[in-house]
Amino acid sequence: MTILQWHAAWQALIHHPLFGVGITLAAFQLAFAAYEKTRWVFLQPVLLSALMVIGILLLCGLSYPDYSASSRLLTVLLGPATVALAVPLYLNMRRIRELFVPIVVTLLLAGSLATALGMALAWAFGAERMILMTLAPKSVTSPIAMLVAEQIGGVVALAAVFVMITGVLGAILGPELLRRFGVQHPAARGMALGLTAHAVGTAQALQEGDECGAFAALAMSLMGVLTAVLLPLVVSLLL
């Protein structure tokens, strides 16, 4: 084997259209095993596997667009997975109908708080307007956040990053915080995780149980729809 052949084989490996899928699957299983074994909150599987993947990409000299193209097989399933959230929602409909008033009141009050507080704090810390508008939709699922950020004058791709950071933080800190403050009701825990930490929070809530997951899915979708419709309106009226 000459060095040239080794080099060609290496190039074929890292540029294979399944390379991204392969490293993501491997990293995720490693991260998940580490999380199961230690139950240490900072080993949150999404965060840890993303860091591992970033490390591998940097070592191989691959850019994010390379990886994005070779992990399409996974990301394309996010659409059907979002649609699938309708099923736990439907299966828990009876519980949700019973708690209709608490859901609507919490959604309106806490949803406005999550959005306004993020913007107010960033403003107080001296971030510029562009960052403020990018931070505004941080609590909703990334496709909606990206659309809303664009409409109100933020940076689309950066909005997705803030969404991701918020989601990962919510999944890491959420369960422990809620326990400390005495929030035990599965519906309330799910509502808090889904409303503030969207899909990553919902994924975490699904691990806690069916009811918790259903309320997280409900909170995530209602918060998303509400933000998509109301936030551009409010921003154009107030700022």
Add this chain to the structure above:
Amino acid sequence: MLLRGLTWLVLFQLLGTVINVLLLPMLPGPIIGMVLLFVALLVRGSASDSIQLAASSLLRYLPLLLVPPAVGVMVYTEAILEDFWAIVGALVISLVLSLVFTGWLMQLLIRRQKRNKEKA
């Protein structure tokens, strides 16, 4: 079984995309698809085994599907580092406060509703 459920999920996602382009540009296709599937399940009055199987299989791996978008953070390290403390401060404090507030308020309202029902 799994395939039939998966087909329905994909069909609803595609339907959502069509409606997104034609009628509702501010809502993403998958969210419209989810709302439509939810309405369809309500109208039908039951969720078939195949769609339950497909949904629970996909949702089990939702964290895995979120890894590629999370890797996107690597592109913006510089922009994030510039406003690092403002961003982290705003994200962490607002998340912690609104998360606890949401859970607390929801639990309070649930308990109050229960008490009112018991009284009535």
